[in-house]
Amino acid sequence: GAGGDRGGGGEAPCASLLDTSPSPGGLAAALGAGARCVWSADRRTLTVHLGTGAALVPEDRLSILAAAGLRSANGVSAAAAPPPFIVAEPAESVAPELTVTGTTTVDACSPLDLLAEAAAARPPTFIWRCGNDQGFDQFLRSLSGGTLSLGEGTPELPSLDKVYEVTVRAVDFLGGESRTAALSVVKTSAPAPQVVFAPPSLSFTRDEEAVVRGEAFFSSCPVDTSALSFSWLQVAGPTTVPAAVLAPSQGLPQLLLPPNTLREGSTYKFRLSVAMAGAAPTAADVVVSTGFQPLAALIGGGSAMRVSRSSPLSLSAAGSRDPDLPAGAPQGLSFSWACAAFDGARSSPCRGASGQLLDLSGAAEALSLPAGALAASAEPLMFTVTVSKGQRTASHTVPVTVVEAPIPLTKLSVSGGLARLPDGSFLVNSGAKLTFSATSDQPGTAFAWSVSPPRDLAAPGVAPLGASSPTFAYQDALTPGLTYTVLLSGSSPGGGVGGSSVALAVNPPPSGGSFSACLRPRKGAACVREGEGLTDTFRLLCEGWHDNDGGGLRYQFGWYATESDLGNATEPAWFDLQASPFADLEFPTGRLVVMARVLDRHGAPSATLEDRLTVGAPAPAAGGRRLLQGANSQLARARSKMAEHLKGFRASRVNRLAGGIALEGRKSLSPREAAELRASLMAGLAEGSGKAVATGGFACEAYGT
Known part of the structure; x- marks a missing residue:
């Protein structure tokens, strides 16, 4: 059959096309928030992109409404509603891909925070266990989410100098299970700095620059927080990374790997050691993988x-x-x-x-x-x-129509696409700038460009060079998930008309996940969205996101104030892109909107996700002087936390906290005091810049917040 009477493909409201009755919750619950229904260009294929919280499962029934105008491909039949169809299981089941982030070494004063994530189409259930401590195992059995958070002192781990053998695995909604991650959680009696990698492993292609990001945290015990020293060592890998590559990162907890440093299709392991006077040295390993890229035919x-x-x-x-x-x-x-x-x-x-x-x-x-x-x-x-x-192959097919009449041989080329897909189409992001070039074997050929489904090429900025020159510049807000065709017609002076075309598959962004901002440490399943300015830490977390291209997701977080003591809203502040799906942040006082967006490996962004926080000042004693003292005390604690971040080489945390401190200073300090505070913060940002690898994104974050 074919789609309704509307010409061409495109996006249509799912509620005008589908029904799930009598399924519980109706269509919105089945397809999830933000679900999208997209007709193909020939109106023969309807693709449903499920949204956040989708509840559709195999054996559910979906119906196409009569109002959708479905009829036979030749247009002879009247519009009709076909019988309901049953949702089938996926042709290929992909097990969730599990990663675990966090430190596995704590002392008698430190908290424990582990975050398990699984790349799956829907948020999975996590199964935690401990194989050598019955009491801790009972506690873990009460968890079903990916967060394991124990407060300072970790009372759930009663024994010192003991290794707790912890496992976690993820189970998706179809029953598919991830690998089981085994973690040796050590609780030591001697205070020691901790090392955390975010994310705990890294996968990329050899032509990309990669930054392995480690962070160090001091013990919560009352010990001297002497200067830390860091060193990197390659532990495993098929080739030896030159010492000149490792040298710029020695002394830093981040490791910069320039493009083409590692061999394709290989796995490497690096060890970060951290030492502090008066404490036992600590080391942690991180795995870095490079995959083969598909051949491009x-x-x-x-x-x-x-x-x-x-x-x-x-x-x-x-x-x-x-x-x-x-x-x-x-x-x-x-x-x-x-x-x-x-x-x-x-x-x-x-x-x-x-x-x-x-x-x-x-x-x-x-x-x-x-x-x-x-x-x-x-x-x-x-x-x-x-x-x-070797064992890799790729194919590309081009249909060539042979005609009797003499026509110009007209060809086109394109630049600006992301990749060539196996069906010959170009993968593009919506809004990308594309340039097409036409050639002909006959002089004087007149060219004409068009797009199908039809687009308004006369709209401002869409085709700035027009549609009749050898070069066709095209930038348009194309519908993600749909395929468009750019057609070239070439007319020779003798009257022959040749032609060529290229298909553009618009890259759909990541989908299916959620975003939350909760006070840390989190108590059970409850998410608290209120806290104290500049002192309390909130975790901004993206969970359950996936992309059709697989892996390679990046995350960006930001915030702005809708109400503050300044009497007006603040401009949105976005931080640097990161591979980790969470960020721990402190905020100034006010009613805040925190934001996140998720990007795939080709840069296609999700819609901007939002959550809201209420961040207050410390409860003051009576009197204006006490109120001012409370504000100054709050700033002093925040600056102390910033100094701790600097000691721990957590330069990105310094960047993100500095903006909040500056904003809070404008509210409560005199102009002279605020200027002195800004000078101090700039000095801190400069010091932090020397404690991180130099990337453009880090520089923008440091001096753009």
């Missing part, structure tokens, strides 16, 4: 072409490459070509104009056929190139 000229049988045909796959190698380096690829014809019922190998089978065995990265080699046909011939390297 590419036939230049467009996703589809029209050629005349009286013209030679030349197809080039020279743009194919191994993304793990520099573009100008030898790629080491092998090429093979095939051609298939479809007669409306079955597919068969292509034949030449005289009926013989086409022999393409001699073609390498380019395929050339002389004029007259192919017969004209109403159905396109499907030319496919397959590139291979």
Whole structure:
């Protein structure tokens, strides 16, 4: 069947298309908040992107409403509602991918915070256990979330100098289980600094820059917090990372790995050691993995072409490459070509104009056929190139329609796309700047560009160079999840009309997760959204997010005040992108909106997520002088916390706290005192910049907050 009467594809309200009756909770509960329904360009495929909190499960029933206008593909039938269909289990079940963040060494005074996460389509259930302590095991059995938070002194761990063998695994809504993570939680009698990696492991491709972020925390016991010293050591890996790469990070808890430092498809392990006078040294290991990138097969000229049988045909796959190698380096690829014809019922190998089978065995990265080699046909011939390297292969197919009349051979190329997909389309982000270039084998060819489903190319900024020049610049708010086609028509002075096209698959952003901001330490399942300014810590946490491209999610957090003692709202402050799904922050007093957004590995952002906090001043004693003393005391405690962050080389925490302190100072201090405070904060930011690896994002965060 086909979609309703509205031309072209696009997004439509799910409530106008689907019904879940008599399922409990109705359509909104089944599909989740923010669910999206998108018709394909030919109106034959409806894709439903489930939203946050979706409750749809296998064996549920969905119905397409009669009002959706569903009818037969030829348009003969009247609009009708088909019978309900049953939701099936996924064709391939992917187990949740588990990671655990937090320190596993505590002393008699420190808290314990562990965060288990699982990359799954919906928030999973976490199963915690302890194999060698019955009392702690009973406590863990009461947990079902990913957070294990024990207060200072960890009374749930009664024995000192003991290793508690803790395990955790995740179970998704289909019953799929992650691997079981085994953690050795050590409670020592001697105070010791702690090392935490956020995230606990890192996966990227070798052409990306990576920053391994460690943080050090002093013991909560009353001990001397002497200066910390850090050192990095490569523990494992198929190649030795040069000492010159490790040298800039020696003395810092972060490790900067420039692009092309590690071998593709490999796993490395690095050890961060931290020492402090009068305390036992502490070390923690972090695993860094590099995967193979898929080979990219590419036939230049467009996703589809029209050629005349009286013209030679030349197809080039020279743009194919191994993304793990520099573009100008030898790629080491092998090429093979095939051609298939479809007669409306079955597919068969292509034949030449005289009926013989086409022999393409001699073609390498380019395929050339002389004029007259192919017969004209109403159905396109499907030319496919397959590139291979070792066990990896990739293919790209281009339909070529051969016509009898002489027409210009018109080809197009595109720049600005994210990646070439296996079906030949380009993956793009909505709003991306794309540039298309047209060529023709006949001088004087007049070009014309268009987009399907139709877009308004005359709208301001969409096609600034127009739609009739050899270069087509295009920037548009395309619907995520939909595929568009850019069509090129080339008319020769002799009247022949050639053409080419390219498909643009709009990258859908991460989806399905949630965002919360809660006071720490969290007590059980309750989320407290009130606290004391600059003193209490709130954890901003994104949970349950996933992306169709898999892995590689990045998170960004920010905040602004809707009401404050300044009498007006503050501008939103966004912090640097990070791989960890949470941030621990202190805020100035006021009614605040905290924000988060989740980006996939191609930079497509989710909608901005929000939560609200009420942050108050310390309860004052009677009298204005006491009130001023309370504000000054609050600032003093915050500056003490900032000094602690500096001692622990937690430079990003310094950046984020400094902005709140400055804002609070404007409320309660005299102009002279506020100026002195700002000078002190700038000195702290400068000191923090020397305690972190230098990246552009860190610099913007430090001096933009």
